[in-house]
Amino acid sequence: MNDKGRYHTLMNFTTPLTFPDSEFRAFGIAAGNFFPGLLSDEVLHDPQEKRRHFDLAWQAVRYRYRICSECNDEFRALLDNPSDAWQSGWGDERADVTSWSGASMFSSWRAFRVRLFALCLYFLGNTIQPAAFADVANPRKITRSSTQKAMSAAFPQDAITGLLTRCRRIRGSLRLTLSGNLLAHRISGRRSVRSSGTLNKDGTYTTDFHEETWHIPGTPGKLLFDKDMLQRHLADITDLLCSFATAARTFAESHKPVKPNP
Numbered sequence: 001m002n003d004k005g006r007y008h009t010l011m012n013f014t015t016p017l018t019f020p021d022s023e024f025r026a027f028g029i030a031a032g033n034f035f036p037g038l039l040s041d042e043v044l045h046d047p048q049e050k051r052r053h054f055d056l057a058w059q060a061v062r063y064r065y066r067i068c069s070e071c072n073d074e075f076r077a078l079l080d081n082p083s084d085a086w087q088s089g090w091g092d093e094r095a096d097v098t099s100w101s102g103a104s105m106f107s108s109w110r111a112f113r114v115r116l117f118a119l120c121l122y123f124l125g126n127t128i129q130p131a132a133f134a135d136v137a138n139p140r141k142i143t144r145s146s147t148q149k150a151m152s153a154a155f156p157q158d159a160i161t162g163l164l165t166r167c168r169r170i171r172g173s174l175r176l177t178l179s180g181n182l183l184a185h186r187i188s189g190r191r192s193v194r195s196s197g198t199l200n201k202d203g204t205y206t207t208d209f210h211e212e213t214w215h216i217p218g219t220p221g222k223l224l225f226d227k228d229m230l231q232r233h234l235a236d237i238t239d240l241l242c243s244f245a246t247a248a249r250t251f252a253e254s255h256k257p258v259k260p261n262p
Contacts, residue, residue: 015062016069018238023245028058030252031120034127048136050123057119061241064116068237072230079227114167117244118147121160121251128255129154158254160247167240192225 015021035051036042043051122142126133132154135141148164155161195210212225 013063013066015066018069018234019062019065020238020242020245023242023249024062027245027249027252030249031058031124034124034252034255034257050126050136053136053139054120054123057116057123061116061120065237065241068230068234072234075230076227114144114164114244117248118142118144118164121151121164121248122147124252125150125154127257155251158247158251160244160251163243163247 031054035054038051119139119142122133123136125147126136132150135146144164144167148161151158151161151164192213193211194213195207197205197207197209199205
């Protein structure tokens with residue numbers, strides 16, 4: 001299937017072309033070699049459902065990225081055809097809601113996408129060194145931090161371990177994490193317009209300064225408000241996701257599945 005050249009199809013739903021599909025799919029295929037067959041007795045009678053947890057977390061990364069991309073498209077479409085009230089500097093309920101929900105979704109995605117990847121890696125790590133990844137029986141305890149600690153203990157030299165360690169220092173993460181915490185508690189942002197100009201002698205008006213930002217109470221700094229406001233964050237997410245997908249594929253392909261004892 002194809003939607004105006006923007007999407008490619010995988011596993012019954014489409015993902016944006018900006019999604020690193022080849023690397024991510026290669027990671028999923030390589031990791032799948034560490035688990036018993038999908039319909040094998042070992043999988044069907046596994047009380048910890050290890051393969052199912054891995055597969056669902058892997059799929060959720062794709063699905064959540066698509067949601068972010070669709071929200072960005074909706075936001076850009078609104079600003080490509082703004083209402084008269086919006087152009088005059090007043091509010092517009094549709095744009096306000098889309099801006100708020102988009103910023104909230106992107107902020108929560110930044111935190112959650114690492115946890116989804118961490119969940120994949122934790123269950124994959126358990127198939128290689130079970131003792132270092134003992135929380136598969138209680139997935140609620142698996143976090144980015146616990147995965148990073150387990151990966152550091154079991155696979156300290158792998159690139160994916162270093163990426164997990166450094167992920168909190170990636171550009172913009174602190175600001176958006178703070179925004180995400182506030183937005184998750186229903187503190188909505190608002191559009192802020194600042195402008196000044198000069199009335200010329202001939203009666204014309206010259207704009208000297210114009211700035212539009214999206215203000216979230218309680219956060220430092222400000223977000224430049226234009227139709228690329230969410231696109232800039234989507235680009236950051238895409239870059240990070242590409243790094244994770246490549247490092248995860250390399251990790252899965254560089255290790256060997258543990259052979260069961262005869």
